[in-house]
Amino acid sequence: MPSTKDLDQKYYMPAFGRNMEIVRGKGSHVWDSTGNKYLDLVAGIAVCSTGHCHPAVTAAICKQAQMLIHCSNLYYVPGQAELAAKLSKVSELGKVFFSNSGAEANDAAIKLAIRHTGRHEFVSFEHDFHGRTVGSLACTHKPAIREPFEPLGVPCKFSPYGDLEALKSVVTKKTAAVIFEPIQGETGVIIPPEDFIPGIRDICDDAGALMVCDEVQTGMGRTGKWFAFQHSSVKPDIISFAKGVASGIPMGGIIARDGLEFTAGEHGSTFAGGPIACAAGLATFDVIKSALPRVAAKGERFRTGLAGLNPRARGLMVGFTAGEKAPAIAEYCREHGLLINVAGGVNVRLVPPLIIENREIDQAVGIINEAADSV
Structure with missing residues (x-):
């Protein structure tokens, strides 16, 4: 064999x-x-x-798998609204939209930023990683994985990580959003200066751009708080999450502040926030809350x-x-x-x-x- x-x-x-x-x-x-x-x-x-x-997660997965595996988002999905409520409350932001991965979540954040601002340009940071789908890859700095696929349809400039003066020079009235990692993970756990995240907030506010915090790796308790932005004094407009949310069952999503949301038909997904993923997510949430x-x-x-x-x-x-x-x-x-x-x-x-x-x-x-x- x-x-x-x-x-x-x-x-x-x-x-x-x-x-x-x-x-x-x-x-x-x-x-x-x-x-x-x-x-x-x-x-x-x-x-x-x-x-x-x-054991709590595997039990939840097995129990749900015996009742309903999939029904699509044409219907209310068991556990979906309950998990969204928990994530909304601990993030202290607004409404949730689920996806199947971190890259997909960042694509949703990009779409929502375009929809809300009417702008199409983005700013990210050198050595940031946001995913490998077309939209998220456009905002991922690493040339070796991005450049062979350009043009990617999402114009994005890259600024030195941690440098607020450099960021001021590239964020304009045409910028839809600044997307960033609160701690760079794929590069090797690079922690920015304490004034960096509040500084991004100020620069975005001055330009009328949205602040999108990629919490795919840093979120769900990884840094000692539910989300890494909570170590700072400011809130982003949108956060993306994935990785630790469902203990290995594919799941991700975004949480946006009040007033930022997709309406019917603007975004969708067949599998996102399915019954098994939500069951795993709810059980995972409780374990993380305890830990x-x-x-x-x-x-x-x-x-x-x-x-x-x-x-x-x-x-x-x-x-x-x-x-x-x-x-x-x-x-x-x-x-x-x-x-x-x-x-x-x-x-x-x-x-x-x-x-x-x-x-x-x-x-x-x-x-x-x-x-x-x-x-």
Whole structure:
């Protein structure tokens, strides 16, 4: 019988670089196809916020799957309005629209900004990542993944991240929105100056542009608050979310302030906010609500344990710069039962489940420090 690798090479487009097959997960651990156990600080790239196969989440998924799997948005969907209400309340914004991914959510934010302002130009930041669909890719800086597909139909300028003076020079009366990550994740956990997010708010207000905060990676408790913008004193007009919202069931969405909303026919999706995704989202919400008070302390435990590596941390979103050693550090960790992620080529990113235990943090810190000393 052909192996998974053989079948993948023959039938699946080679868009991903993979080196192992994960077959099982429980809590903060996963197992590969040869039986090796790993402490997982990748968590599906910040997706498995409640850990792998949390019993409350799996029970909710199974229960819903026995009742109704799909009905489309032609009808009221079980759990959809209830989850929207919870997300609206914790974000302290307005109404929700669900999608199937973070990129799709950012596309919705782009459409809503165009619809509301009547403008078509956007501003993003150098090293920001917003997705790979046509609209979200237009606002993603990385030239290697964006330029081969241009023109993308959404004019976007890129400003240096964290530089408000530079931002002032590119935001104009033609700008529909400034879209940004409150912490850059794909680049390696880059935390901007404290005045950056309030400064974006001021610049957007002066130009009549919307402020769109991409919380796909930073949201759902990852940084110690429900959403990372809540570490600042201002509110965006729109936030996008995905990743950690449903513990691995595909789901995303936007939340917009009052007065910003799609009306009938302006946007839609066949699968978005379906019964199983909403059941998973509701169960995930409750687990995150319980875990959230301890996220900041767990992040500090990582920061203290990795102090020699000068880490950057906001809650359980942790990164450090390792230069050309980053891939070797990741491989050493994998060989010693720990999964971590290289981001931006030179940075190590740690985005563990929010339910990770202190003893698991200490174990991870020990292996990472050994790796940094050994490679």
